[in-house]
Amino acid sequence: MARYNAKESEKDWQAAWDAKNAFVxxxxxxxxxxxxxEMFPYPSGRIHMGHVRNYTMGDVLARFRRAQGFNVLHPMxxxxxxxxxxNAAREKGVNPREWTYANIAAMRDQLKSMGLAIDWxxxxxxCDPSYYRHQQKLFLDFFRAGLVYRAxxxxxxxxxxxxxxxxxxxxxxxxxxxxxxxxxxxxxQWFFKITAYSDDLLDAxxxxxxxxxxxxxxxxxxxxxxxxxxxxxDLSNGKSVExxxxxxxxxxxxxxxxxxxxHPLAEALAAKDAKLIAFVAECRRVGTAEExxxxxxxxxxxxxxxxxHPFDPNWKLPVYVANxxxxxxGTGAIFGCPAHDQRDLDFARKYGLPVLPVVVPxxxxxxxxxxxxxxxxxPGRLANSRFLDGMDVAQAKADVAKRLEAAGKGTRxxxxxxxxxxxxRQRYWGCPIPMVHCPKCGLVxxxxxxxxxxxPDDVRFDVPxxxxxxxxxxxxxxxxxxxxxxxxxxxxLDTFVDSSWYFARFCDTKAEAPVSREAAxxxxxxxxxxxGIEHAILHLLYARFFTRGLKKLGYTxxxxxxxxxxxxxMLCLTTFKDKNGQWLEPGEVEMRDGGFFKKGTNEIVTVGxxxxxxxxxxxxxxxxxxxxxYGADTIRWFMLSDTPPERDIEWTEDxxxxxxxxxxxxxxxxxxxxxxxxxxxxxxxxxxxxxLGLRRATHRAIAAATDDLEALRFNRAVARIYELANAISGxxxxxxxxxxxxxxxxxxxxxGPMMPHLAETCWQLLGHKTMVVETAWxxxxxxxxxxxxxxxxxxxxxxxxxxxxxxxxADKETVESTVLALxxxxxxxxxxxxxxVIVVPERIVNIVA
RNA sequence: GCGGGCGUGGCGGAACUGGUAGACGCGCUGGAUUUAGGUUCCAGUGACGCAAGUCGUGGGGGUUCAAGUCCCUCCGCCCGCACCA
Numbered sequence: 034m035a036r037y038n039a040k041e042s043e044k045d046w047q048a049a050w051d052a053k054n055a056f057v058x059x060x061x062x063x064x065x066x067x068x069x070x071e072m073f074p075y076p077s078g079r080i081h082m083g084h085v086r087n088y089t090m091g092d093v094l095a096r097f098r099r100a101q102g103f104n105v106l107h108p109m110x111x112x113x114x115x116x117x118x119x120n121a122a123r124e125k126g127v128n129p130r131e132w133t134y135a136n137i138a139a140m141r142d143q144l145k146s147m148g149l150a151i152d153w154x155x156x157x158x159x160c161d162p163s164y165y166r167h168q169q170k171l172f173l174d175f176f177r178a179g180l181v182y183r184a185x186x187x188x189x190x191x192x193x194x195x196x197x198x199x200x201x202x203x204x205x206x207x208x209x210x211x212x213x214x215x216x217x218x219x220x221x222q223w224f225f226k227i228t229a230y231s232d233d234l235l236d237a238x239x240x241x242x243x244x245x246x247x248x249x250x251x252x253x254x255x256x257x258x259x260x261x262x263x264x265x266x267d268l269s270n271g272k273s274v275e276x277x278x279x280x281x282x283x284x285x286x287x288x289x290x291x292x293x294x295x296h297p298l299a300e301a302l303a304a305k306d307a308k309l310i311a312f313v314a315e316c317r318r319v320g321t322a323e324e325x326x327x328x329x330x331x332x333x334x335x336x337x338x339x340x341x342h343p344f345d346p347n348w349k350l351p352v353y354v355a356n357x358x359x360x361x362x363g364t365g366a367i368f369g370c371p372a373h374d375q376r377d378l379d380f381a382r383k384y385g386l387p388v389l390p391v392v393v394p395x396x397x398x399x400x401x402x403x404x405x406x407x408x409x410x411x412p413g414r415l416a417n418s419r420f421l422d423g424m425d426v427a428q429a430k431a432d433v434a435k436r437l438e439a440a441g442k443g444t445r446x447x448x449x450x451x452x453x454x455x456x457x458r459q460r461y462w463g464c465p466i467p468m469v470h471c472p473k474c475g476l477v478x479x480x481x482x483x484x485x486x487x488x489p490d491d492v493r494f495d496v497p498x499x500x501x502x503x504x505x506x507x508x509x510x511x512x513x514x515x516x517x518x519x520x521x522x523x524x525x526l527d528t529f530v531d532s533s534w535y536f537a538r539f540c541d542t543k544a545e546a547p548v549s550r551e552a553a554x555x556x557x558x559x560x561x562x563x564x565g566i567e568h569a570i571l572h573l574l575y576a577r578f579f580t581r582g583l584k585k586l587g588y589t590x591x592x593x594x595x596x597x598x599x600x601x602x603m604l605c606l607t608t609f610k611d612k613n614g615q616w617l618e619p620g621e622v623e624m625r626d627g628g629f630f631k632k633g634t635n636e637i638v639t640v641g642x643x644x645x646x647x648x649x650x651x652x653x654x655x656x657x658x659x660x661x662x663y664g665a666d667t668i669r670w671f672m673l674s675d676t677p678p679e680r681d682i683e684w685t686e687d688x689x690x691x692x693x694x695x696x697x698x699x700x701x702x703x704x705x706x707x708x709x710x711x712x713x714x715x716x717x718x719x720x721x722x723x724x725l726g727l728r729r730a731t732h733r734a735i736a737a738a739t740d741d742l743e744a745l746r747f748n749r750a751v752a753r754i755y756e757l758a759n760a761i762s763g764x765x766x767x768x769x770x771x772x773x774x775x776x777x778x779x780x781x782x783x784x785g786p787m788m789p790h791l792a793e794t795c796w797q798l799l800g801h802k803t804m805v806v807e808t809a810w811x812x813x814x815x816x817x818x819x820x821x822x823x824x825x826x827x828x829x830x831x832x833x834x835x836x837x838x839x840x841x842x843a844d845k846e847t848v849e850s851t852v853l854a855l856x857x858x859x860x861x862x863x864x865x866x867x868x869x870v871i872v873v874p875e876r877i878v879n880i881v882a
Numbered sequence: 883g884c885g886g887g888c889g890u891g892g893c894g895g896a897a898c899u900g901g902u903a904g905a906c907g908c909g910c911u912g913g914a915u916u917u918a919g920g921u922u923c924c925a926g927u928g929a930c931g932c933a934a935g936u937c938g939u940g941g942g943g944g945u946u947c948a949a950g951u952c953c954c955u956c957c958g959c960c961c962g963c964a965c966c967a
Binding site for chain 2: 036205246247250251254255257259261276277278279280291331355356357358359361362363364366367368369370374375376377379448450566569570674675676677680682683685687688690691692694695697698701748749751752753754755756759824825826827828830831833836860868869870871873876877879880881
């Protein structure tokens with residue numbers, strides 16, 4: 034029999050599915066639904082292995098749910114705005130639009146070659162005016178609802194990408210894309226009011242059981258809620274300064290007040306103090322070299338001012354400007370309590386300030402408690418604190434709060450680390466912001482009837498800066514309110530806005546409104562979302578915010594966009610370097626005589642560690658070359674096998690070969706099955722012997738593989754399928770044809786979501802006229818998955834001595850006496866009587882000697 | 883520094899609420915088929931030992947009839963955040 038020709042077969046089945054519109058999802062709102070979504074790709078031009086892994090996992094789930102009878106939504110689109118298109122325009126002179134759509138066309142073909150069960154009729158790109166038109170409408174809706182505002186603020190400026198960035202997009206002080214050190218600038222920009230939902234975004238995390246704990250924690254830390262107090266110190270110059278503290282209980286341990294170098298008061302003082310100007314400049318210089326922060330010494334400048342203790346008019350504290358106080362957090366000013374805060378302690382030791390413990394551990398006398406070079410941050414009782422003495426930390430906090438509030442000096446507040454989402458980008462290839470700046474009327478929203486505000490085509494990239502701003506005419510428009518000459522906002526929206534609601538648009542891509550309420554009510558939330566961990570905060574937090582905004586505006590009825598989230602691991606591959614330390618592609622390296630050489634030469638190659646596939650390290654394998662050689666099913670199977678889906682997976686040639694052999698093996702099992710009864714033949718309900726054995730193996734495989742797929746344990750489902758294949762090849766020749774047919778059909782159907790083309794071919798070879806994609810998922814017969822005999826492990830003193838089979842439900846006495854009579858047990862007991870015999874039903878017997 | 887995760891054969895990894903450690907795959911060894919290579923098939927494959935058996939889930943200690951799994955402690959690796967008051 035001929036081998037399975039994956040290449041031909043796969044193309045044929047893809048055409049056959051298309052011809053039947055097999056994956057076009059009807060908006061039939063009466064059926065039970067399942068919305069499976071993978072993070073949509075940026076159209077860079079080629080798919081990479083990460084895409085293959087991501088989309089394979091989603092596809093398996095989509096096909097599995099479909100077979101189970103769900104109405105499945107499994108769409109695909111393109112996150113198509115962004116800088117690479119603009120950079121390509123600058124570098125190669127191409128038009129960003131043409132470049133993007135050409136990339137989309139190429140990638141669509143590549144995705145289709147994977148045989149994905151996607152409803153392509155719902156495809157869209159975020160750069161389609163028919164998409165961003167709705168986004169502009171939503172922007173205006175959000176604006177009217179108070180969720181969008183414009184403000185001047187210190188912003189993160191990426192000098193390489195030439196635009197501002199949101200806080201989430203600054204990683205270790207550098208732009209997330211460019212890697213350039215971010216500068217601070219004061220600019221008027223647009224913000225989404227994500228902080229309006231700080232508490233809600235935080236609290237909901239506790240109920241999102243189907244999200245990875247890790248992602249929830251990262252978001253929790255990012256939102257960074259802390260409860261404390263704001264209160265004021267009166268200063269010797271007649272002014273006052275407000276501080277924020279989570280530890281007002283330690284107020285009697287205070288030994289200084291410190292201001293951020295960026296604090297307005299510090300700036301005011303600096304105006305009259307040359308040394309302070311120099312100090313502030315020094316702080317800012319260190320501040321930009323982010324690596325230095327970790328080791329940065331605590332530095333302070335004594336302003337000469339004093340602050341009066343809120344509870345003692347005679348107690349004066351020195352006021353410093355200190356480099357470790359951040360303007361961006363709290364009020365930009367603190368009181369320092371060295372005994373109970375490490376930073377304050379470091380600072381106090383350096384400048385010789387008092388260190389007075391005011392919280393001592395339970396059971397310790399305050400006289401015996403001293404703080405060395407480690408601040409005490411644990412629980413305890415208040416001491417050296419006048420009216421607070423003897424209270425625990427919580428009581429003291431409450432008491433201080435009550436007194437400060439009563440005195441009108443402070444208030445309890447909750448502070449968040451999360452700040453509003455800055456969405457203005459000084460770039461061309463993004464969604465234009467539908468706002469007009471009128472000299473008379475100020476900020477005026479564009480009329481909805483004028484949407485979409487389209488990007489102009491005739492833009493120049495040969496001059497630096499924002500092409501929309503440079504455009505000779507585009508920005509000049511009459512004011513929508515007064516008709517006087519005015520100017521459009523020339524910024525575009527952060528591309529993360531585009532991806533913050535695309536899942537809602539997929540519910541009905543033809544809807545006149547941005548989101549069809551009826552379709553959204555049916556399809557949302559996404560049942561299973563799959564993508565990379567790199568979006569743990571950025572995209573996933575923005576989408577959660579946006580969904581709340583959509584709900585507020587009445588577009589949807591859900592708070593959370595993604596009921597289940599799965600973050601897949603990355604792909605890794607060995608790295609190679611030549612003698613000059615330059616990275617080499619795997620194709621440039623050959624192995625011979627047990628060593629690695631540059632192909633065709635005797636130059637020895639250095640083998641590096643396996644690392645995440647990346648272009649810069651040249652350790653990438655192009656999916657299309659693998660699909661070309663082995664077919665899509667092989668690469669799909671590889672992505673699912675062995676490694677749990679959340680972990681990083683090592684790409685190996687041997688692994689792929691093994692998968693390819695299994696493809697052939699399944700095909701062979703079917704073609705060489707011999708004479709089988711026709712489709713529909715049922716095995717004898719009272720099978721026994723070898724027939725029963727194979728039937729049990731079949732039904733156990735169904736039960737186990739189904740459970741594993743439900744839990745996204747693809748690697749285990751794969752193992753179950755191998756076991757079934759082994760059981761089929763190992764079955765005796767005499768096994769009844771109907772039993773063999775049942776086993777083979779089951780194998781094909783279980784394989785179906787994972788290797789869909791192979792499954793269709795085999796299904797046809799088994800005599801079916803229908804397709805696997807229209808066949809229901811097999812159901813395990815509980816009678817056949819249960820065991821009628823049980824193997825007891827027999828231990829003596831916890832050591833395995835024998836395994837003995839008993840009928841299911843054998844009574845303890847029988848088990849015990851039979852086991853004690855076993856030769857192995859007698860030998861191990863060596864004539865001594867057992868002290869105790871533990872029988873765990875259906876599992877184990879342990880004899881204690 | 884803080885928070886989280888992980889540590890099991892040569893490798894990727896199984897092991898449900900403590901109950902036969904190593905399923906399944908890769909690799910490797912031997913044999914059969916083949917002109918040969920590949921494919922395919924059969925057998926084997928944690929370590930030591932001829933065997934009986936002993937030892938084995940990062941190290942040490944503990945709980946238990948029984949520990950990869952629970953507790954304490956130490957070590958190592960990975961990820962996230964990072965002067966957050």
